[in-house]
Amino acid sequence: MTSFLGLNWAYLQLLEDEQIMRIGVLTGGGDCPGLNAVIRAVVRKGVATYGHEFVGFRDGWRGPLEGLTKPLGIDEVRGILPRGGTILGSSRTNPFKIENGVERIKDNLAEQGVDALVAIGGEDTLGVATKLTELGVHVVGVPKTIDNDLGATDYTFGFDTAVNIAMEAIDRLHTTAESHHRTLVVEVMGRHAGWIALHAGLAGGANVILLPERQFDVEQVATYVEKRFQKQYAPIVVVAEGAQPLDGQMVLHNQELDSFGHVRLGGIGQWLAGEIETKTGKEARTVVLGHIQRGGTPTAFDRVLATRLGLHAIDAVNDGDWGKMVAMQGTDIVRVPLADATRELKTVPLERYEEAEVFFGS
Amino acid sequence: MTSFLGLNWAYLQLLEDEQIMRIGVLTGGGDCPGLNAVIRAVVRKGVATYGHEFVGFRDGWRGPLEGLTKPLGIDEVRGILPRGGTILGSSRTNPFKIENGVERIKDNLAEQGVDALVAIGGEDTLGVATKLTELGVHVVGVPKTIDNDLGATDYTFGFDTAVNIAMEAIDRLHTTAESHHRTLVVEVMGRHAGWIALHAGLAGGANVILLPERQFDVEQVATYVEKRFQKQYAPIVVVAEGAQPLDGQMVLHNQELDSFGHVRLGGIGQWLAGEIETKTGKEARTVVLGHIQRGGTPTAFDRVLATRLGLHAIDAVNDGDWGKMVAMQGTDIVRVPLADATRELKTVPLERYEEAEVFFGS
Amino acid sequence: MTSFLGLNWAYLQLLEDEQIMRIGVLTGGGDCPGLNAVIRAVVRKGVATYGHEFVGFRDGWRGPLEGLTKPLGIDEVRGILPRGGTILGSSRTNPFKIENGVERIKDNLAEQGVDALVAIGGEDTLGVATKLTELGVHVVGVPKTIDNDLGATDYTFGFDTAVNIAMEAIDRLHTTAESHHRTLVVEVMGRHAGWIALHAGLAGGANVILLPERQFDVEQVATYVEKRFQKQYAPIVVVAEGAQPLDGQMVLHNQELDSFGHVRLGGIGQWLAGEIETKTGKEARTVVLGHIQRGGTPTAFDRVLATRLGLHAIDAVNDGDWGKMVAMQGTDIVRVPLADATRELKTVPLERYEEAEVFFGS
Amino acid sequence: MTSFLGLNWAYLQLLEDEQIMRIGVLTGGGDCPGLNAVIRAVVRKGVATYGHEFVGFRDGWRGPLEGLTKPLGIDEVRGILPRGGTILGSSRTNPFKIENGVERIKDNLAEQGVDALVAIGGEDTLGVATKLTELGVHVVGVPKTIDNDLGATDYTFGFDTAVNIAMEAIDRLHTTAESHHRTLVVEVMGRHAGWIALHAGLAGGANVILLPERQFDVEQVATYVEKRFQKQYAPIVVVAEGAQPLDGQMVLHNQELDSFGHVRLGGIGQWLAGEIETKTGKEARTVVLGHIQRGGTPTAFDRVLATRLGLHAIDAVNDGDWGKMVAMQGTDIVRVPLADATRELKTVPLERYEEAEVFFGS
DSSP: OOEETTEEHHHHHHHHHTTOOEEEEEEOSSOOTTHHHHHHHHHHHHHHTTOOEEEEESTTTHHHHHTOEEEOSTTTTTTOTTOOSOTTOOOOOOGGGSTTHHHHHHHHHHHTTOOEEEEEESHHHHHHHHHHHHTTOOEEEEEOOTTOOBTTOSOOTTHHHHHHHHHHHHHHHHHHHHHHTOEEEEEESOSSOOHHHHHHHHHHTOSEEEOTTSOBOHHHHHHHHHHHHHTTOOOEEEEETTOOBSTTOOOOOOOOBOTTSSBOOOSHHHHHHHHHHHHHSSOEEEEEOGGGGTOSOOOHHHHHHHHHHHHHHHHHHHTTOTTEEEEEETTEEEEEEHHHHHHSBOOOOHHHHHHHHTTTTO | OOEETTEEHHHHHHHHHTTOOEEEEEEOSSOOTTHHHHHHHHHHHHHHTTOOEEEEESTTTHHHHHTOEEEOSTTTTTTOTTOOSOTTOOOOOOGGGSTTHHHHHHHHHHHTTOOEEEEEESHHHHHHHHHHHHTTOOEEEEEOOTTOOBTTOSOOTTHHHHHHHHHHHHHHHHHHHHHHTOEEEEEESOSSOOHHHHHHHHHHTOSEEEOTTSOBOHHHHHHHHHHHHHTTOOOEEEEETTOOBSTTOOOOOOOOBOTTSSBOOOSHHHHHHHHHHHHHSSOEEEEEOGGGGTOSOOOHHHHHHHHHHHHHHHHHHHTTOTTEEEEEETTEEEEEEHHHHHHSBOOOOHHHHHHHHTTTTO | OOEETTEEHHHHHHHHHTTOOEEEEEEOSSOOTTHHHHHHHHHHHHHHTTOOEEEEESTTTHHHHHTOEEEOSTTTTTTOTTOOSOTTOOOOOOGGGSTTHHHHHHHHHHHTTOOEEEEEESHHHHHHHHHHHHTTOOEEEEEOOTTOOBTTOSOOTTHHHHHHHHHHHHHHHHHHHHHHTOEEEEEESOSSOOHHHHHHHHHHTOSEEEOTTSOBOHHHHHHHHHHHHHTTOOOEEEEETTOOBSTTOOOOOOOOBOTTSSBOOOSHHHHHHHHHHHHHSSOEEEEEOGGGGTOSOOOHHHHHHHHHHHHHHHHHHHTTOTTEEEEEETTEEEEEEHHHHHHSBOOOOHHHHHHHHTTTTO | OOEETTEEHHHHHHHHHTTOOEEEEEEOSSOOTTHHHHHHHHHHHHHHTTOOEEEEESTTTHHHHHTOEEEOSTTTTTTOTTOOSOTTOOOOOOGGGSTTHHHHHHHHHHHTTOOEEEEEESHHHHHHHHHHHHTTOOEEEEEOOTTOOBTTOSOOTTHHHHHHHHHHHHHHHHHHHHHHTOEEEEEESOSSOOHHHHHHHHHHTOSEEEOTTSOBOHHHHHHHHHHHHHTTOOOEEEEETTOOBSTTOOOOOOOOBOTTSSBOOOSHHHHHHHHHHHHHSSOEEEEEOGGGGTOSOOOHHHHHHHHHHHHHHHHHHHTTOTTEEEEEETTEEEEEEHHHHHHSBOOOOHHHHHHHHTTTTO
C-alpha cells in the first residue's frame, strides 16, 4: 500500500470498485442547533449501512475551496448529538465570488478523492450547492436556517430551539415587567421573516408581536400597551429585528446620551422602547436576545428533525440523487430539487399573523 | 333583571337574540401540557372576536353529567398559558356507562343555557363527543393525548413536552451510565404506541429503543448492550411501558427480594434491566419517568399548537360546524370529522422504527 | 361589629388584647427571584404559628407612604413560591426624599392598624428601614439584592438564579463562538460588585472575567483572547456592566453607524467587543443579558434561602426584635442589626478574583 | 532519553530535581455532578501555576490498585466543566478489603512515579484516603456526596444539582396532581440523611416531607393529605428513600399484583402511596426520581464550589499538606483533617425539620 498526501490510494481504488464512496460534509452560514445531529446521522448511517467513508470540510465552502479538511468518522461524531454549533466550523464564504473558486473546489475534491458532498446550510450555502450541481459536482443539500424561512420544507431545525429560548426569556420577563409596571420589549432574530417572533410571541403570551412582513403603526402599539396597563398588567412586546414602523414614523426624537456620553441607539427594539416610553409616560426596557438564540443544545424536535434529515440525506447520496435537498413535509422527510429551496423566502403569511392578533393589547 | 340559580335570564335572552352563544368547555382523560393554552385561546377569541360567553365544566364529562361548573371568563384564563395541567380538572368519566347519562347531560346543558361544548380530550373523551353529536348535542372536539397516537392529526400537544422531558432525563443518564459502566434502562410512557420512546430515544441518543408496536428479542437487546460496552461506552435503553418481549421470553427468573422482603418487580423496564444484568454480567439500573412526563409547563411547540387549536375550535363553534375536530396537518390547522379521530390508533409505522435502528448497539 | 374604611375595629381590639399583630409587608428596589417566596413564608408562618394578620403594601415604600394596600392572607400567597417578581409590586420610592414622608407613613400605618413592618429590599429599602426604626417604627428587614453585595449576609436570594441564567447563556455561547471562530463578550449585571460576573464566569468556563472592583487593561484582555484563538478555541469574555478599563484606555475609536444611521454604542460590553475586534482582527460579538437575569422562577437555592429568611423574619417580628435584619451565615439564619447591612458594600475580595485568574486566556 | 513502560525516566528525574510533582487523580463512589469540574480545576491550576504533571487513575481506588491509568492533561480536561459524571470513571472498590491492597497501591504509585494523590469521593473513598495517609501515602481529599451528609463542610457539590432536579420534578407534579385530584408521592435520594428531601420539599412547596432522621406516623401523613384536599388542592409528599414509618406501621396490606402477575412493591414511596390511597380513599401515585438526580450538567453553585475545591486541593498538594481535605465553610474554602470528614454523618438537625413543618398539610 502506498500513501500520498495522507491518502491511501489502494483503499481509494477499493472504494471505486466496490461502489463505496468518499463523501465530504460541510456546514455553512450562521450556526444553528442541530448541525452536529445532522453530521452524526450522515456519518453513522453512511458508515454502518453503506460502508462509505467521510471527510469533513472546515468552515463552509471555504473548506473545499482551500482544501481545509478534518477527519470525520464514527469516533469524531461520538457524543455530538446534544451539542450546539458545528464541529466542522462555519463561514459565509461564497466560491462564486472568488476567482477560480469553482475550479479550486473541483481540484480539491479530486485531490481528496471525494465523490460527493453533503452541504448543510441556508439560502446562501444551498444557492452555491445548486450552481455547483449544475456544473457537475455531486451535491445533496440539507436545509438549515434558524429563521425557518426556507421554502420547500415545513420546518428547519434550530428554529424550535430558538423559539424555546425566546419563550423562556419572555416567561422570565413577565414577572419583572409586572413587578415594576413597565413595558418590556424583546427583540428576537428574524431579519426578513418573523417566524421566531410569531411563535415565541404566541408561546410567551406577548401582548404585541411585530414582524418584518408587515410595517407596524407605532401609535397602535402604544394603544395596545396602554390597554394592557389599564388592566393592571404589564405588557411584553416581541419584535423581530427586521420589523419596521410605518414610513415616516421613525423620527429619532428619543435620543439620549449613554453612560459614555454618546448617542444610545441600538436596534429596532431599543428605538421602540423609547417611543413607548414617550407615548405612554411609563418606563419601557429592551432585551435583545441575540446570539443565545442560536447556541447551545437543541430541543428534542430539532434533534429528531436534524437526525432524520441526515439519515435521508445519506440515502439520497447513496442513490446518486444529486441536486436534491431533503425536506420535512408533514411528518415525512422527502426529497425536493435544491433549486426549490432557495427560489423564494418563506415569510409569515398574513392569515397566520391575523390569527395571533386576537391576543394583542389584552 | 331577575336571577335564578346564579343565571341571569335577561342576559340569556339577549344571547339568543344576538347570536351570542353560551359555550361550555371541558377537559377529559389524563392531563397534558397545553390543556390550559387551549382553554385560554378558546375563551380569549370567543369573547374578544365573537362576544360569546363561557362556562367551565369540571372534571371532564363528570362536569356536564353532574352539573359541576366553574366560572370561565377572561379573568379565569389570565396567566394560565405557561401552566401545566388543566384549571378545569379532569376525569375518565364516561356518561354512556352511567344510567341516564346522556339525558342528565342534556338536562344540565339546558339548565345552564349552554348552546355548545368544546371537548378537549383523547380517544375516550372524543368518543363520547362523537356519540353525543349523533344525539344532537353541539360539540366541537380538540385532540389531546400525550402519546401522539390519535389519527387525523400530525401531532397532539403535550407530546413534544413529554419527549423533551424524557430526552433531558436521558441526557443526564448518559454521564451516570458511563461513570459506572452500567446499563441504564429508561421506561417512558406509551402503552399502545411508541411515539414518545421513538422520539426521546432518537433525541437522547439511545442505543436501543423498544416499542409496543414490535415485540423485542431480549437476546438481541443484550447483544446491542454488549456491543456498546465493547466500545467502552455505556448503553441507554429506552423502552415504552407497553413494549413486550417475544412470546415465551418473559420467564421470571430474576426475582429478588426488595428491602421490605417482597418480590421486587415493577414494569417492563425493571424486568428488562434484570435480564440485561443476567445476560451481560454488568450492572443495569432502571429509571421510570412516570408522571413527570405529563406535568409542568409546555414547550413552545405545544403552546403554539394548543393555542392554534383553541383559536380554530372556537371558529368552528362560531360556524356551527358540529361534530368536527380541529387537527394539525403539516403547518395548517384543519377541521376533520370527530369520528375520524378515534377510528384507529396512530401507531409508529415500521419504516420509522427501521429508520432509527441504524443507531442500535453502536 | 362595626366596620370603618374596610377595617373591622372589633377584631382590631381583639388583636391588641391577644397579642396578635397586624403586620405590613412590602418589597422595594429591583425585582429579584425569591421575593414571593419570602412573602409566602412570612404569611404562612405568621398565620399558622402565631395567628397574626397581614396587609400588603404596594410598590415598596410608596405603599405605606400613599396608603396603597393589598389583601395578604393564606389565599393570596397560594402558588407564588415558584413565581418570579413580587405580587406586591416594587418601586424605588424613598420617603425621606418626600415632604412629610415619614409622618405620612406613620399616619398610614396607624390608620391601617399596622403594628409592624417586614421590609424586603436592598441597600436603599433597608436604609429607609434603618432610619424608620430609629424613629420608632417597628421594622424587621429581609435582605434582597441580585448583586449579592449586601454586607452581613453570606448570600442574598436571587443571586443564585441570576448566576444560573448567565451560566446557561454562556454555555450556549461557547458553541456559537467556536463554530464561527469569534469572541463573544457577555455583559452581566453588577454595577458596583462583580459577584454575578465572577460566579457566572467561573461556572461557564469564561476565558476572561472583568469586574467593577478592578480596572482592566484592554491590552491584556486582547492578549488573553489571542492566546485562546491560538489553541483553536474561541474565547468567552464575561464583563460586569460596571467594569471599567484602565484610565485613558477608553478612547472611542471604534464608533460605527448602526442601521439607523447613528452612533452605535451600548454599554461596556459593546465597547469591549469593538476593541477586541480591532486589536485581534477577528470578529467579536456582544450579548447583554439584561433583565432576563432578574425575572422568572427562582432556583432551589434561592427558594430555600428566601423561605428560611421569611420564616425567621416573622419570628423576629413575633419577638418584637425591631431594627434587625435576618441574614445567612454559613448554613444558619441569624439576626443582625439593620444598620450593619447597609454600612458597606460587599465587593469581591482580591483573593477571590485572583483565584479565578488561573483560567484566564486558556 | 530512554522510555520504559511508557514513562519517560529523564523527565521523571527532572520532576524530582525541580520540585515538580507527578500527581494522580481519582474519583470514587457514586457519580455526582461537579466531579469533572474538580478534575479540571486541579489539572488546570496544577499545570499552569505550579507546572505539575498529572495522571488519571480509573474507576476510583481500583485505578491505583490495578494500575489502570488514563492520560490527564490540559487537553483531557478541555470542555468537561459542564459535563456530569466523571471522565475518570468510578467504582466502590476498597483496597483494604482486598488482599495486599495497600501494597499493590504503593507499588503502582511508585511504578507510575506518582508523588501524591488527589482523591475525590465520599465517606468510603475518603475513609480509604485517611488510612492510606496514615500509611505514608501522600493524599489530599476532596469531599463528594450528592446527599450532602459529610461532616466538616457546609455543602458538597452535586447536592444543589440534585435538589434542583427534584424541585423541577415537583414543580411539574403539582399541576398533574391538581388536575386529577390525587396525591403524588415523590421519592428522592437520601438513605441516611434527608437533605435532598428537605431542600427539594421546601423549594417545591411540598405538603409533607419525610426524612430518615425521624420516623413518621403514617396516620399523621394521611391527616395532612386530607387537610390539603379539603382546601381543594392536591398534596405532594416528598419522601427520602431511607425514611421509615413508626415501628409496626408497615403492615403490608396494600399488596396488589402488577401487570406481570407479581406483587408490586417498590421502595418506601410506593408503600406510602398505597397507604395514603387506602386511608384517604383517593388515588395516590408515586414517582421515584432515581438516577436522574445524579446525572447531567451541574448547576452554577456546584460548578463554582467544585472548581474552588479543586483549586484549593492542588494548593494543598503543592504545600505538601497531606491528610487534609478541602471544605466549604461559609463562603471560604478551608483545609480540615481528612479524618474529620468521615467521623460522623451530617444529618438534618431537628430544628431544620421543625422549621419546615409549618408548611405541612396546608
